[in-house]
Amino acid sequence: MTIAIRRARTGDVDFLVELVTDEDVEPFLGAVSAKDTDAVAEEVARSEREPHDYGRFVIEVDGERAGGLGFELANRRSRIAHLERLAVHPSFRGRRVADDAARRFQQHLVHDLGYHRLQLEIYGFNARAIAHAERVGYVREGVRRRAYRRHGDWVDGVLFSLLAEEASVAQEVLLLHDYVGAHNECVRTGDWEPLAEWFADDARLVFEGVPVGPFDGRDAIAAAYRAQPPDDQVLVFAVEEGDPLTARYGWLRDPAAVAGVTRVTSRDGRIASLVVTFDS
Ligand SMILES: CC(C)(COP(=O)(O)OP(=O)(O)OC[C@H]1O[C@@H](n2cnc3c(N)ncnc32)[C@H](O)[C@@H]1OP(=O)(O)O)[C@@H](O)C(=O)NCCC(=O)NCCS
Secondary structure, rough: OEEEEEOOHHHHHHHHHHHHOOOOOOHHOOOOOOOOOOHHHHHHHHHOOOOOEEEEEEEEEEEEEEEEEEEEEEEEEOOOEEEEEEOHHHOOOOOOOOOOOHHHHHHHEEEEEEOOOEEEEEEOOOHHHHHHHHOOOOEEEEEEEEEEEEOOOOEEEEEEEEEEHHOOOOOOHHHHHHHHEEEEEEHHHHOOOOOOOOEEEEEEEEEEEOOOOEOOOOHHHHHHHHHHOOOOOOEEEEEEEEEEEEEEEEOOOOOOOOOEEEEEEEEOEEEEEEEEEEEE
């Protein structure tokens, strides 16, 4: 049995509507969530428009659609994703399809998109989903007591999370995402001083596709960012491991477009070389 996840497409809308309205799925999803064709189609369109911040995914078993899952950015600065809408079609139940799919989803969100924290909430009566969340590494954080009106009663919401360092992702990959987070904080604040500490003393910064640099040494790199600061935040879409690491990136103002790649090598938890390409 091969389990895969992929981003939903327009052609998946009917399947997703059938899934979320199934009588063994709907009672377990949030009462206020997309359940008709127009609403689900808009979610799928948003997932294509904002791939870093929002996602609707299809779970496939041996190439056949078997379920769905999704996420939404909850906090950009702290890189928190809220996970939602996990469901396996009843005809695929009993094989723990959701466990494998959830682990792949965690990898995509932490390794590729750079989220630092994944969080989710499950109704207290949903023992099946709670057992699933615990099996795939989510840590129970607490309970929102009798928070939601569901099925004629006040029900608990049980809170779970997974941190990036708990997701079996290489240190170098976590460093890259933390660096991008620090970079984006500098864009937001206009203060570029904190960026220097991310680089080794003898680090090298190279731009390809624009006539700037290269810059050698931490001080020169910090000065370069101060002199010509980027005016937009970076989004990472995918990371390929190796030496160097290669990450496809884009800019927040055009959130579905890949602007280029960044190639990173690190040493002792600092960046030793950073190459940023600008595709024309
Ligand atoms: C939660 C869900 C995605 C899990 O799907 P799955 O991976 O196919 O899970 P399975 O059907 O293989 O069941 C996994 C295990 O849970 C067990 N289980 C079934 N009902 C259970 C229950 N009421 N309480 C506890 N465990 C239960 C199964 O026996 C199985 O354990 P086993 O492998 O040791 O026998 C699926 O049940 C689902 O789509 N539920 C409806 C939607 C939903 O609840 N989504 C989560 C919203 S937060």
